Amino acid sequence: MDIIHLLPDSVANQIAAGEVIQRPASCLKELVENSLDAGATKIDVIVRDAGRTMLQVIDNGKGMSDTDLRMAFERHATSKIREAADIFQLTTMGFRGEALASICAVAQVEVQSRRPEDETGSRLVIHGSQVIEQEPCACPVGTNFKVKNLFFNIPVRRKFLKTDQTELRNLLIDFYRIVLVYPKVQFTFISNDEILMDLPAGNEKQRIEDVFGKGQKKSFTSHFVEIHSDTELVCIRGFVGKPETSGKNAQQYFFVNGRYMRHPYFHKAVMTAYQGTLSQEANPSYFIYLEVNPETIDVNIHPTKTEIKFQDEQPIFQILLATVREALGKFNVSPSLDFNRSGYIEMPVGGTAPKSAPLTTHSQPYNPFAQSSERMRTLDWQTLYTPPVAERTPLQPAQQELFEQTVAIDKVYQYNSRYLLMPSEQGLMMVDQHRAHICVLYHTYMHQIAENQSASQQLLFPEVLSVTPDEVPIVDNLLDDLRKVGFDLHQLSPNSYSIQGVPASLDSKDPVATIRKILSAVVESGQSVQEQWQKQVALTLAKDTAIPYGKQLSQAEMTDLMTRLLALKQYRYTEDGKTVVSVLTNDELEKKF
Numbered sequence: 001m002d003i004i005h006l007l008p009d010s011v012a013n014q015i016a017a018g019e020v021i022q023r024p025a026s027c028l029k030e031l032v033e034n035s036l037d038a039g040a041t042k043i044d045v046i047v048r049d050a051g052r053t054m055l056q057v058i059d060n061g062k063g064m065s066d067t068d069l070r071m072a073f074e075r076h077a078t079s080k081i082r083e084a085a086d087i088f089q090l091t092t093m094g095f096r097g098e099a100l101a102s103i104c105a106v107a108q109v110e111v112q113s114r115r116p117e118d119e120t121g122s123r124l125v126i127h128g129s130q131v132i133e134q135e136p137c138a139c140p141v142g143t144n145f146k147v148k149n150l151f152f153n154i155p156v157r158r159k160f161l162k163t164d165q166t167e168l169r170n171l172l173i174d175f176y177r178i179v180l181v182y183p184k185v186q187f188t189f190i191s192n193d194e195i196l197m198d199l200p201a202g203n204e205k206q207r208i209e210d211v212f213g214k215g216q217k218k219s220f221t222s223h224f225v226e227i228h229s230d231t232e233l234v235c236i237r238g239f240v241g242k243p244e245t246s247g248k249n250a251q252q253y254f255f256v257n258g259r260y261m262r263h264p265y266f267h268k269a270v271m272t273a274y275q276g277t278l279s280q281e282a283n284p285s286y287f288i289y290l291e292v293n294p295e296t297i298d299v300n301i302h303p304t305k306t307e308i309k310f311q312d313e314q315p316i317f318q319i320l321l322a323t324v325r326e327a328l329g330k331f332n333v334s335p336s337l338d339f340n341r342s343g344y345i346e347m348p349v350g351g352t353a354p355k356s357a358p359l360t361t362h363s364q365p366y367n368p369f370a371q372s373s374e375r376m377r378t379l380d381w382q383t384l385y386t387p388p389v390a391e392r393t394p395l396q397p398a399q400q401e402l403f404e405q406t407v408a409i410d411k412v413y414q415y416n417s418r419y420l421l422m423p424s425e426q427g428l429m430m431v432d433q434h435r436a437h438i439c440v441l442y443h444t445y446m447h448q449i450a451e452n453q454s455a456s457q458q459l460l461f462p463e464v465l466s467v468t469p470d471e472v473p474i475v476d477n478l479l480d481d482l483r484k485v486g487f488d489l490h491q492l493s494p495n496s497y498s499i500q501g502v503p504a505s506l507d508s509k510d511p512v513a514t515i516r517k518i519l520s521a522v523v524e525s526g527q528s529v530q531e532q533w534q535k536q537v538a539l540t541l542a543k544d545t546a547i548p549y550g551k552q553l554s555q556a557e558m559t560d561l562m563t564r565l566l567a568l569k570q571y572r573y574t575e576d577g578k579t580v581v582s583v584l585t586n587d588e589l590e591k592k593f
């Protein structure tokens with residue numbers, strides 16, 4: 001008997017829904033994006049019990065015909081692209097055609113929609129992918145989408161939802177990310193009959209003020225400096241916080257072509273611009289809007305579309321850094337506007353740039369167009385570090401890979417029990433020992449999580465971790481990842497766990513303190529995606545177990561650390577954007593004498 005068969009669509013959709021719809025907030029995001037794509041100028045979001053019982057999005061967009069309304073819920077049904085190449089010229093938020101199919105697979109959906117050219121609208125009811133009814137109805141132009149009892153047919157998922165308070169926060173996080181890029185659209189957000197947000201149409205500045213400025217003495221935006229720059233590669237606009245108003249709860253937003261994105265690398269550019277102006281703990285707020293040619297970015301690398309790949313990442317990094325610096329300098333908020341110092345050295349240079357070329361010529365302004373973007377790809381360590389023994393003949397790609405892993409490092413010097421110094425082709429390479437080790441460990445732990453191979457050391461006397469009720473679901477969700485990095489946790493009572501094993505690398509450190517740090521890192525990250533949580537677990541543990549400053553290292557230890565660091569694809573910054581490697585170029589060195 002043959003045993004392979006195709007899954008019914010309703011089952012396939014339910015599985016696919018797991019990727020797109022994780023919580024009410026993902027639902028909100030998809031529905032509001034659809035309304036924007038439909039050209040709405042007014043969008044109302046109404047939720048009950050943080051979207052768990054009901055989430056409604058009402059728009060005045062172009063509506064759908066009755067046939068389109070039915071089609072919209074099929075998987076891969078979209079009016080926005082026709083062929084794969086279209087995704088590189090996107091002008092809409094959606095394009096995958098899977099949101100509605102996913103939502104209707106896991107909820108009870110009721111939609112009314114009418115196009116301006118139609119006399120009557122159409123009403124459609126779908127429960128768990130099953131059409132319950134469709135009929136003509138009287139309704140205003142636009143679309144009214146009601147999603148009830150999310151995950152009614154997947155109890156496990158429903159249980160996975162957090163407290164209403166947390167889910168409401170998640171809803172608002174996604175709401176902000178959208179309304180901040182669409183200031184011309186009027187929005188309201190109503191939760192359990194209370195109007196939480198009432199945002200009239202305006203410009204970006206007014207929108208930021210309306211969202212974050214509530215109940216503050218001084219206007220929120222007076223804490224900001226405007227930035228602006230227009231180049232062929234990118235147009236940058238936005239607002240960056242004055243250093244003195246930076247605090248712990250920073251609002252940091254990047255948008256590209258009208259879409260929110262996370263971009264740790266560009267974040268690094270902004271932070272570099274602030275260098276020397278902030279106290280240790282302070283974090284500046286920023287709202288930065290980038291416009292680039294849609295053909296030069298790839299938004300398709302992640303289903304929730306918050307991670308975006310840029311073709312011209314490095315020149316944009318540099319332009320962004322210069323733009324923010326200049327703005328901070330113009331308003332006299334930055335003590336040093338000396339472009340010739342630190343910032344440029346950290347700029348990753350083109351991987352295939354001629355070896356004799358200086359890193360940057362400081363006497364002339366940086367010109368991203370002088371080099372083709374092809375040459376400005378990610379820096380590989382070869383350009384930075386050329387082993388003294390190697391003949392400088394070009395390597396074949398296969399050889400290169402091998403070579404990358406077996407780089408022979410001759411001698412490393414330790415300075416001040418804090419930095420490792422090493423000669424490289426372009427100058428003196430200076431490495432922060434603690435952060436270098438964080439980078440290496442982070443990758444080890446991420447690997448353990450991915451490969452499910454833990455190295456746990458059983459404790460003779462188990463420790464007890466007590467948690468608050470709202471931390472319980474977080475710990476439960478983390479249990480598996482914690483186990484993969486070596487923590488062996490068992491629930492003792494509703495609010496406590498016994499720690500019976502710890503990662504071998506944790507040594508004699510307090511495991512309770514480390515797990516506490518992981519918990520707060522996860523909460524602070526405000527992320528709801530499992531993958532982001534794993535990153536927090538790996539990063540926090542790496543920080544806790546990395547070689548501290550002040551530790552004398554033997555030559556063997558230093559060589560080992562450098563070898564492992566340089567074998568990483570990305571070793572210039574830690575996962576949270578701290579500089580690991582800096583280079584004092586030969587040019588700069590010579591100038592000093």
Ligand code: ADP
Binds near residue numbers: 035062080099101
């Ligand atoms: P995508 O947005 O990726 O195209 P969706 O599943 O989110 O896929 O939506 C499917 C289609 O349904 C859209 O392409 C659009 O034609 C239509 N649609 C969805 N929401 C609306 C709306 N609020 N107004 C008008 N049309 C809509």
Ligand code: MG
Binds near residue numbers: 030034093095099100
């Ligand atoms: Mg969509």
